[in-house]
Amino acid sequence: MQSELLQFATVTLCVGTGTLALRAAFILPGSAARLPEGFRRALAYVPAAVFAGLLVASLHPERVIHPGDPVQLRLPAMLLATIVALRTKSILFTILSGMGSLWLLNWLATLL
């Protein structure tokens, strides 16, 4: 319990201050500070690479292939959401289409 509390405090403090430091790194010193062009170009690739890695890591069989489902409904829901994400580039529409189609398919499956 105490070690969990210590871990929570450490993570909150480190991630909180670290994130603020990253955000403030160039705002605090003002316009005098400049990011090297090569580094700036490399940073532009960080979000795409990180999110792709995390997406793959988050695709647990239990999240996408649900053993409790009578038919595997999460795969078509994920595919539909991916198409919506590519078309709209919207978090809201992606969540709505993915969760909405999953719930709809689940409901339809109960009727069969």
Added chain:
Amino acid sequence: MSTACIPVILSRRASFAAGLLDVAPILLSALPFGIICGVGALEAGMSAGQALLFSCAVFAGSSQLIATQFLASGAPTAVVVLAALAVNLRFLMYSAAISPEFSRRSLPEKLGLSYLLTDQAFAISMRAYAGDRSGLRRTSYYLGTALGLFLAFQLGNLLGISLGSSLPAHWGIEFSVPLIFCALLTTAIRKRSMAIAAAVAALGSLLLCGPALYARRIHCGPAGDLRGFLSGGERRCSLSFCSSRP
């Protein structure tokens, strides 16, 4: 001399309202993202107070989601911190790009403006600054977008924290995690070379976590998967975000 050539400078309040108005459609997506982060924090074993404190301290949805998943998988503290900060490296780029707009502000103001810097606030503000909207007071406009996002996200967090334990398992709320990463990925890819970088990262992640995920069926989040795979043994989550919900 025509008055049409003289730019109309908006008041601070009008600029703030313009920012708020421009960010309004995005607030609809900040809310469910906040809800999922709140639920994720509870599922990682945090109390309601801790979850709220964590969200206010970090205020970065994707890194909060990553941190809570790693915490749930029982990852070491250093891994949790590094993983959460890695995804926030992009803020360096935003900070560098937007810093000239805030160069005349005082140190406390700069700190506050920095704390509120997010993907959406940055993108909307930079688009407005680059466009033909010379009458805007830039800091007020930014504050309108950033504060709107902050409030919507934290409201979502509060909802997630209050609803977290009462959400029925058959809703499959954990399915929203890959959905969010999918949406974030599509917004992050802006050119072909970024798609290649994403494909390489996905392949790397699959090579590292894939055997554990798909062959040995270890379900403990990225860190757990990797550790379980490296140690060669089956490992179950002690906390429930990734495995206990069906």
